[in-house]
Amino acid sequence: MKPKDNKEAKGAPIFDKKLSRREMLRLTGASGLGLLLGGGGVSGILAARGATGQAAPAPQASSADVIPFYGSHQAGILTPAQNFLCFAAFDLTTTKLADVQKLFQSWTEAAAALTSGSLIGSANDNPNLPPSDTGEADGLTPSKCTLTFGVGPAMFDGRFGLAAQRPSTLADLPPFAGDSLEPQWCGGDLCVQACADDMQVAFHAIRNLARIARGTAVLRWTQEGFQRTGHADPKGGTPRNLLGFKDGTGNPDATNDTEMREVVWCGSEPPPWMKGGTYMAVRRVRLRIEVWDRSTLSDQEATFGRHRQTGAPIGATDEFAKLNLDAADAEGKPVIPPDSHSALAHGDGTVKMLRRSYSFSSGMDLTTGQLDAGLLFISFQKDLVKQFVSIQKRLSKNDRLNEYMVHTGSAVFACFPGVREGGYIGETLLG
Amino acid sequence: MKFSYAFPAGLLAASILFAGCGNDNNSNNNGNHSGNEAAATAGTATNAPAAAAAAPSADFTSAIEQYRAYVIEQCDEFVKQTEAFTNAVKTGRLEDAKALYAPARMHYERIEPIAEALGDLDPNIDARENDVDPAEWRGFHKIEQALWQNSTTDGMAEVADQLLKDAQLLRAKVETVDIDESLLVTGAVELLNEVSSSKVTGEEERYSHTDLYDFVANVEGAQKIYELLKPELTKKDPSLAQTIGERFDALLAELAPFKSGDGYVSYEKLKEDEVRKLSQNLDALAEPLSNMGTILGV
Numbered sequence: 197m198k199p200k201d202n203k204e205a206k207g208a209p210i211f212d213k214k215l216s217r218r219e220m221l222r223l224t225g226a227s228g229l230g231l232l233l234g235g236g237g238v239s240g241i242l243a244a245r246g247a248t249g250q251a252a253p254a255p256q257a258s259s260a261d262v263i264p265f266y267g268s269h270q271a272g273i274l275t276p277a278q279n280f281l282c283f284a285a286f287d288l289t290t291t292k293l294a295d296v297q298k299l300f301q302s303w304t305e306a307a308a309a310l311t312s313g314s315l316i317g318s319a320n321d322n323p324n325l326p327p328s329d330t331g332e333a334d335g336l337t338p339s340k341c342t343l344t345f346g347v348g349p350a351m352f353d354g355r356f357g358l359a360a361q362r363p364s365t366l367a368d369l370p371p372f373a374g375d376s377l378e379p380q381w382c383g384g385d386l387c388v389q390a391c392a393d394d395m396q397v398a399f400h401a402i403r404n405l406a407r408i409a410r411g412t413a414v415l416r417w418t419q420e421g422f423q424r425t426g427h428a429d430p431k432g433g434t435p436r437n438l439l440g441f442k443d444g445t446g447n448p449d450a451t452n453d454t455e456m457r458e459v460v461w462c463g464s465e466p467p468p469w470m471k472g473g474t475y476m477a478v479r480r481v482r483l484r485i486e487v488w489d490r491s492t493l494s495d496q497e498a499t500f501g502r503h504r505q506t507g508a509p510i511g512a513t514d515e516f517a518k519l520n521l522d523a524a525d526a527e528g529k530p531v532i533p534p535d536s537h538s539a540l541a542h543g544d545g546t547v548k549m550l551r552r553s554y555s556f557s558s559g560m561d562l563t564t565g566q567l568d569a570g571l572l573f574i575s576f577q578k579d580l581v582k583q584f585v586s587i588q589k590r591l592s593k594n595d596r597l598n599e600y601m602v603h604t605g606s607a608v609f610a611c612f613p614g615v616r617e618g619g620y621i622g623e624t625l626l627g
Numbered sequence: 628m629k630f631s632y633a634f635p636a637g638l639l640a641a642s643i644l645f646a647g648c649g650n651d652n653n654s655n656n657n658g659n660h661s662g663n664e665a666a667a668t669a670g671t672a673t674n675a676p677a678a679a680a681a682a683p684s685a686d687f688t689s690a691i692e693q694y695r696a697y698v699i700e701q702c703d704e705f706v707k708q709t710e711a712f713t714n715a716v717k718t719g720r721l722e723d724a725k726a727l728y729a730p731a732r733m734h735y736e737r738i739e740p741i742a743e744a745l746g747d748l749d750p751n752i753d754a755r756e757n758d759v760d761p762a763e764w765r766g767f768h769k770i771e772q773a774l775w776q777n778s779t780t781d782g783m784a785e786v787a788d789q790l791l792k793d794a795q796l797l798r799a800k801v802e803t804v805d806i807d808e809s810l811l812v813t814g815a816v817e818l819l820n821e822v823s824s825s826k827v828t829g830e831e832e833r834y835s836h837t838d839l840y841d842f843v844a845n846v847e848g849a850q851k852i853y854e855l856l857k858p859e860l861t862k863k864d865p866s867l868a869q870t871i872g873e874r875f876d877a878l879l880a881e882l883a884p885f886k887s888g889d890g891y892v893s894y895e896k897l898k899e900d901e902v903r904k905l906s907q908n909l910d911a912l913a914e915p916l917s918n919m920g921t922i923l924g925v
Contacts, residue, residue: 289907324812324920411874411911 261337261393265311267614268472269461270621272342273550273576274450277435278391281421281554282398283478283572284406285348285384285607286413293356297626299412303345303388304620306408310401313338316408330407332400339394343401345621346387346476346609361625363467365580366475366610372592374602381480381605384416389476389574393426417605419480421554421572434507434515438555438569439488439600441500442507445515446541448548459548462578462613469624472613474576477549477584480556480605483570488600499596501536509538519545537597540590549577549584570601580608685862685922687808690855695806697851698738702798705734709794713787716770716780725774729837729890732767735794736844737851738801739821740814745800751793755831765789768834775834808856812920815852818845819913827906829894839891842905843882849916850875859922867915874912881908 263271288296309316309329313336317328352362368383388405392398399420406415423435437443448455457463462470488496497503497510507515511523511531519542523531532539557569577583592598612622620627708731715724735742735752743749750759752766765786773783825831826842853860853871860868881904885892897905 289911319918319921322920324809324923326917326920407914410914411870414907 258337261340262312263338263340263342265308265343266617269614270342270344270473270611271311271614272344272389272391273460273474273552273611274456275340275342275391276432276450277423277552277554278340278342278398279393279423279425280391280395280398281572282390282395282402282418283421283574284388284390284402284418285416286386286388286406286409287416288351288355288385288413290412291355293358293626295412296356297620297622299409300345300622300626301620302408303405304615306404307343307345307401307621308617310404311338311341311343313341316404330400330404332403333397336394336397339392339397341390341392341397341401343405344389344391344476344611346389346611347622347625348384348387348607348609350383350385358625361467361469363470363475363610365582366608367580369477369580369585369588369606369608372588372603374592374598375606376602376604377606378604381417381419383607384609386413387476387478387607387609395420395422419556419558419572419605421556423554437553437571438483438485438557439496439500441496441502441504442515443553443571444551445502445507446519446538447551450550456550458578459583460550460576460578470610470613471624473624474578474611475580475584476609476611477573477575477577477580477588478605478607478609479573479603481571481573482568482602482604484600484602485569486566491600498533498536499600501532501538510536533596535594535596537591537595540595541587543587543590547583547586549575549587551575570604576611685808685859685924687811687856687859690811690859691806691808693855694811694852695801698741698801698804698806699798701734701738702801705731706791706794706798708734710791713791716774716787717784719780721774721778721780724770724780725835728767728771728774728835729832729840732837733840733844733847736821736841737848739845739848740810740817741801741804741806742797743817744804744810745797748793748797748800752790752797755833766793768832771832771834808923809920811852811856812923815849815856815919816913816917818849818852819909819916821845822909823906823913827902827909829902832894836893836895837891838894839882839885843891846875846878846882846909853916853919856919856922860919863922864918867918867921870915871912871919874908874915878905878908878912881905 263275265271290296306316310333313333315327315329315331315334319325319328320331349362349366349368352358352366388402390398390401390405392401402418426432429435434442434445448459450456460474462473462475464471491499493504501519502509503512506513508517509519509532511520519532519538521530521532521534521539521542525531534540551573552575553571553573555569556572557567559568560566561568575584613624615621615623708727712724712727712731715727739749739753742752750763750766753768754764754766755768756764756772758764767790769786770783770790773779773781822842822845826838826845829836829838831841832838853875857868857872860871882891885897
């Protein structure tokens with residue numbers, strides 16, 4: 197028995213030999229639209245259909261809307277964070293390395309199209325085939341879409357003969373105090389981070405990449421994320437997290453090549469296939485926002501070690517003022533509590549990572565009736581152990597913020613170096 | 628099931644909203660994507676070579692005749708087994724009726740797109756509760772509810788008689804059904820969509836939990852069509868033909884552990900991750916299968 201909504205193609209061959217039912221409905225629908233828009237109506241639409249397959253002017257995407265996909269590093273890492281995120285972790289269902297290669301080759305071609313705002317594939321006008329692009333981003337600008345690909349530690353188990361290629365620092369993260377990890381938010385053989393200034397563009401990318409992967413890889417978990425949009429914050433200030441505080445003030449300068457080589461990009465250290473790549477740590481952090489909302493402003497500021505309104509360290513007025521952890525008040529107590537989030541994250545200031553997190557809201561927690569909202573924490577670093585793990589160890593033990601959050605998901609991925617036109621993402625490992 | 632003629636206005640409205648937008652955008656955007664040759668599916672060459680469009684149309688006469696023979700064979704068996712089932716219902720043999728229910732339905736599920744093409748036959752034979760007006764509800768699932776939920780055959784004699792008549796009517800009508808290659812191509816995909824939308828979720832056989840029988844039968848029906856189209860498909864896109872074959876094998880291998888005697892275990896026995904894996908294997912098959920239309924002439 198078939199659901200009611202799936203009737204279009206049925207019966208066509210029986211009742212409608214000449215003009216297929218589908219085609220007829222499309223034309224009818226098109227004329228309806230033409231009338232609604234007061235446009236060219238039937239003849240205009242038909243003329244447009246007649247031009248199918250010939251060059252027609254593409255919507256003008258300003259170059260500011262395009263982040264180049266090809267390059268020495270993958271995009272979506274140093275790229276200033278776009279408005280929206282659609283993140284997907286995949287598990288491979290194949291056990292053949294050749295299938296994984298094919299997948300990344302197909303993904304690379306699709307990614308080049310997705311990030312430039314083109315339709316995927318060449319079967320978009322054949323009435324006998326499902327369109328190769330699902331279509332919901334048709335006519336939209338690329339919206340700064342970036343797609344960032346990586347492989348998790350599980351890739352280097354026995355399945356693909358890659359065990360010897362595993363980077364020594366790429367392993368599931370050690371347990372941290374207070375972790376409450378749920379398997380459905382952890383791990384993955386592969387990841388794709390899709391970011392764009394339009395949610396539909398980002399979703400379209402993940403949807404199509406998952407479609408292309410069918411038979412080779414399946415979704416393991418996904419999470420959508422958001423920040424304030426550029427439209428709402430034209431000055432592009434540091435975004436605020438759902439606790440109301442600016443998040444990312446202390447980030448290293450992504451425009452400083454030297455600093456990025458020190459913090460983010462892998463160099464000549466082994467393994468060679470990661471040169472120009474970086475490691476990603478992902479943590480799904482549920483924020484106990486209802487509890488947070490009941491704490492006083494001074495408690496909130498002491499928790500972060502910063503003022504809420506300006507983002508400045510406590511006692512300072514400039515958001516980017518140096519975090520002076522030695523400053524003491526009249527009674528000799530530290531102005532910035534040593535167990536505040538900023539103080540602990542900063543440590544002695546020698547260990548940094550590039551954070552690129554997004555807020556999420558995944559509906560309601562049916563058990564508590566509270567919002568299932570939080571932060572999809574994402575950081576990039578060249579050494580997961582020395583950077584992310586050492587900082588997170590400090591935080592998990594003492595951070596005042598722990599009272600207001602719980603880590604429910606965790607994953608790490610080795611993000612490949614960038615790719616030149618003609619090559620494919622992952623070729624340094626899989627090729 | 629098929630409601631196309633009951634809701635023409637709804638259909639038209641939907642096409643205005645969706646198809647209309649699609650066409651409009653497409654025509655604007657052609658220049659943007661022409662020349663982009665990205666493969667649509669990993670591991671499959673879904674895009675036919677451009678030269679193939681000019682090749683003479685394939686001959687589907689033999690495939691269509693063989694499919695017609697298959698449909699008639701399934702229908703004959705369907706009527707026979709439905710009669711045994713309805714006899715059991717009418718004579719109050721509850722356990723016999725339960726045992727005959729799912730195997731009889733498999734012959735129907737294998738050729739469901741044909742039944743759907745024949746007007747009201749599908750809802751009459753196969754409607755679930757809520758699919759139709761309660762006063763009009765009849766067919767297999769009404770009896771299913773009596774047998775499993777109410778543990779009785781009482782009051783079902785009339786429904787059983789009507790079901791057998793509907794089955795016989797189906798058998799008579801399939802003689803005249805107009806089968807063409809396009810029906811074969813869309814029918815194969817529809818069979819798998821049936822599985823995706825109602826069998827995987829366990830909604831089809833909500834009282835008997837015999838969903839796996841329907842699941843397997845839908846897949847077998849799709850596989851039959853694939854086998855018949857395979858020679859033409861291999862000519863046009865050998866890699867696609869091979870991928871589809873492999874994915875049928877993979878899905879059937881996933882289903883194999885759930886065999887029990889001559890039939891299948893109750894759908895309630897399946898764990899959440901087992902259901903998900905079946906669903907993922909089904910999607911992995913349906914994706915390349917939906918590209919079989921590449922053999923249809925342009």
